[in-house]
Amino acid sequence: MNAHRFLFLVASARREGNTELLARRAAASLPPSIEQKWLHLDEFPLSRFEDIRHHGGKNNMYPQPEGNEQLLLESTLAADDIVIVAPVYWYSLPASAKLYMDYWSAWLRVPGADFRKRMAGKHLWAICVQSDEDPKRAELLLSTLRYSAEYMDMQWGGELLGNGSKPGDVLRDQRALAAAEHFFQTEAAAVRR
Numbered sequence: 001m002n003a004h005r006f007l008f009l010v011a012s013a014r015r016e017g018n019t020e021l022l023a024r025r026a027a028a029s030l031p032p033s034i035e036q037k038w039l040h041l042d043e044f045p046l047s048r049f050e051d052i053r054h055h056g057g058k059n060n061m062y063p064q065p066e067g068n069e070q071l072l073l074e075s076t077l078a079a080d081d082i083v084i085v086a087p088v089y090w091y092s093l094p095a096s097a098k099l100y101m102d103y104w105s106a107w108l109r110v111p112g113a114d115f116r117k118r119m120a121g122k123h124l125w126a127i128c129v130q131s132d133e134d135p136k137r138a139e140l141l142l143s144t145l146r147y148s149a150e151y152m153d154m155q156w157g158g159e160l161l162g163n164g165s166k167p168g169d170v171l172r173d174q175r176a177l178a179a180a181e182h183f184f185q186t187e188a189a190a191v192r193r
């Protein structure tokens with residue numbers, strides 16, 4: 001049987017920031033039998049997304065991905081669970097995460113990728129940090145991901161929201177740290193069964 005795979009996509013524009021720290025805490029509770037792959041989206045930049053959906057004829061299909069795009073597509077398809085690890089930027093997703101999501105639209109139209117069918121049933125999760133104290137201000141980012149999961153017939157895993165501004169601040173957010181310990185619990189238990 002294939003190992004269960006988690007893909008963590010880190011969208012912070014700096015290394016080892018609050019979102020990554022919080023995500024590492026949550027991931028620490030996953031059993032070793034679950035494979036974890038961590039990718040920093042800024043290390044795998046994608047080109048500008050081009051919308052060719054309505055060019056007509058065969059031209060509305062997208063070419064076979066290459067380079068970073070291919071790596072992100074293959075990593076996405078290989079994962080059972082996809083975790084978007086994203087700070088709140090202007091109440092929304094950081095540009096790298098948004099661009100990655102835009103590419104889902106292309107991948108739906110890559111011949112042979114079978115993207116819609118293969119995404120269906122995977123879990124999508126969000127781990128986010130914002131400096132704002134009000135959790136409602138992260139709602140736009142979170143609903144973007146929830147609606148996207150629904151559109152793709154994916155399951156919504158859940159959201160983990162922390163608070164902090166400079167790197168390390170989230171380690172003072174006791175509520176978020178406690179929630180991180182149990183965040184993946186049901187998924188980990190289901191894999192163990």
Ligand SMILES: Cc1cc2nc3c(=O)[nH]c(=O)nc-3n(C[C@H](O)[C@H](O)[C@H](O)COP(=O)(O)O)c2cc1C
Pocket residue numbers: 012013014016017018019020087088089090091092129130131132133137163164165166167
């Ligand atoms: C471009 C940018 C936009 C931001 N916009 C928001 C925002 O809308 N709301 C908020 O609460 N914090 C905002 N922040 C603060 C970050 O969410 C906060 O510093 C977070 O801890 C960064 O996560 P990281 O340490 O993982 O990079 C913004 C930060 C940057 C750099």
